[in-house]
Amino acid sequence: MPQMSKVELYAAIRRDHRGGMKIREIERKYNVSWRTVRKAVDSVWPEPRKQLPPRPTALDPYKSLIDGMLLADLDAPRKQRHTITRIFHRLVEEHAADVSYQMVRRYVSDRKPQILVESGKAPVEAFVPQTHQPGMEAEVDFGDVTIRLAGELVTCYLFSFRLSYSGKAVHRVFASCGQEAFFEGHVHALRTLGGVPRSKVRYDNLKAAVARVLGLSRARVEADRWIAFRSHFGIESFYCRPGIEGAHEKGGVEGQIGYFRRNHFTPVPEVNSLAELNELVDQWDLHDGRRRIGSRPRTIDEYFQVERPLLMPLPEEPFETGRLFTPRVDRYSQIAVRTNRYSVPVRLIGKRVRVVLHASHLVVFDRNVEVARHERLIAKGGCRLDLDHYLEALIRKPGAFPGATALEQARSAGKFTPVHDAWWAAAVKAHGDTAGTRALIEVLLLARHVSHEHLVAGLAMALRAGALTADAVALEARKIAQAEAEPTGKPSSAGAARATVTFLHEWRLAHLPPDTRPLPSVTHYDQLLRRRRASGGEHREGEAQ
Template structure:
């Protein structure tokens, strides 16, 4: 007979492949039908269910024992409680006649070391120094950081990729620590380093990479997209042990994240966008090459200069780091991506669109055409709407504009300025609520063809002159655009050259020779008018 249940399952599966029926397997091994079925379904027996701990007579006295063990932490080594002394005190001081010595001994054997660890006095672990070959090894990790983003305090995630030999580290801050950020951080770091480590890259058990941890071994069930990414860049992953023990196995990047956070992100940075912050981080990474790690004789940059040529070359083809979704546009002209909602043009309501989710932005496609691009939301359950996506619907429903969520978000983002509001109020007074609002919507539609700053300039000019129509705003906006794009060089002399020169910038006109031509006269036209007045009336 097989020695264990695993051997039993293996024997049943072997005999079943040889042609034995289920009934014959039951008779041969003396098991039931369900056991044979489970063996044929899986080679690994189901683990036994762990029963909940049963109450014991020792339970009321466990807090008393814990108190004695905690007192021993500060007592002289030769005057600490033994199991026998604990048992005697329970009998004499607390009348614990219903418990036995064996019960106390078993509890103390497990609990004494737990209390020492909780108090920070457990067994000291030894750390063995390691030597890293240049260009061979690296470490990767995420760390959370707090940033004041657009005036709001939010939690973001700092990605760090650190070469073990030189200590050269590349950082990137993302709105999330998801798989998209994990991939984009790798791509950015490898491009900055100019190559790929030829040896092992140490990781902890991030969900972006590891789907399942198999027992206490180093083996992992990897996420499929991570396996494809590793294969594309020829990365060799080494996964650390779970928990705090695994953190010591990649102490270089753990310490690097803490150092970077303390030296560059204190005080809390205040930025408008994450792109602005990442530009600052790129500069800090470059400056950090001039520092030395502990007592090393050379700087990080000098070590990296020797290590960089030993890295493996980057692949020629890029890897798509974003995650593609096929989504249906609801009646609010929105799509839902990872618990957040984003707007798309109203013409797509009821249709399916493709959304490519990146670490910092969301791009929406209708077929091959890009129809929307949003900055990715950080919090869950948020909504990001673009006022331009609703303009076709607002032309038919102008009364919905004053309370529109997209309008409030446009105001907060600075896209709908006080100049818009002032022109809108004047248009409503002149044309009425409906027609004035519709005129504003027509002005907003001009933003699809005119730059935002020129449109605001046109609105201000039209408001100043009292021209409260979309055509007048378009004319003033195009004048502002023409003024910005006026030629910077002297035009060729031609008829009407004086007017052309007058349109040049003042800095250019100052270097031109004086124009000695006489001013144009309209006297000849006046003679024609006089002749017409002298003509007799028929």
């Protein structure tokens, strides 16, 4: 007979007894005593197993002492209460107790909440379940994440916008959690979702939105740009209570950030730029749409399909999310934005320029013309220089080129390659330090009209041929660009290996269209010569007469 549980045994005994089987027959069938048969006939459920008394431990004599310490902590200053380590040390030092730390830790972990409840000082708060209507509400928050950016471990900020009904969330990683990132995160999320929630969006008291909290009420003094932003998109803001007490009021986005960080930022992602990381974040958002939240019967995307048509449409006019600054360019051709410095072309030294600061980059304008664009620095007190901005000054001062900070940053970024260095060394050897460096700067000026890849390839070709002038590099770079643009095919590797330099006038003649015109003739002019001779002979005859 297969092994049966006690509930199954009782059910079988009751069934046989109702069928007319005698108790003694049931005893023999199931190999049980008459007491078991009688208990099964009298009750459907077996009697619960009697709990054995707890085994005595070495901590038992000291439990009352521990309880006294925990009771005394109820009225003690918050920073001067007993820790588990302190309780353990007191038991050993003051009472010579032969107990282990793990034994004390288990008892305190179980007993401390009980003492709080018994004393009436335990914070007991009731939470009321909420039902969210589709397309009505959303929650927003920032969370810090650590990434390895270009080989360096840095802390960035994860923006999360989560719809309350479907749980559909959109994320974005920024270098800061300032107002620019706050606005750009909203714009990206609303465009991705395709609309704006019709009712309130829950926020905590972010400085990007709230200028001042008015007491313990929900009244806030909002920042002017935030008022204009949410008015543009039709967002109705709702601010949670300050501190930890209000965290549960937007618990959906709090939990969403924790889930996203644990599942997609563990292990620490390694990327070369925030743009590369945000491409991964977009893919992770699409992947998370296929999961179910808790015990819900459908996926996030399935709920979102119901919610999306109910969102308010987006406004047609764009909103400038960047912050405007008008710094003056110093004598180092740099501008100060927040706590960092960025380079601009040297022709702007002494002038004021207009800077639009975004969450991940900044753009510099001179009379509405873009003159510089930089990726925003994460650390404070940094400096980002573009070598191209200093070329007009360096061509007049070539001696300053080898030690230029912009040159070192260009090397680190991979824009000044080993091919540049090799060509520079050969030019200096052939023409001298000043002329060789000036020739390199002329080559760098070509980058404004020739792509970086073609210019590096032209440098390599000119270096093989020993052509150490900017004109030769420009010619080789254009030849490579034209060869790539031809639809007939790619140049062979053997032809690429043989570096040839063509003089500019020969190259121009070779590219002229064929001349099909006939050769010039002077036959018509010979007729004029005969007339002149004839007229001259008549004149001489007249003189003779």
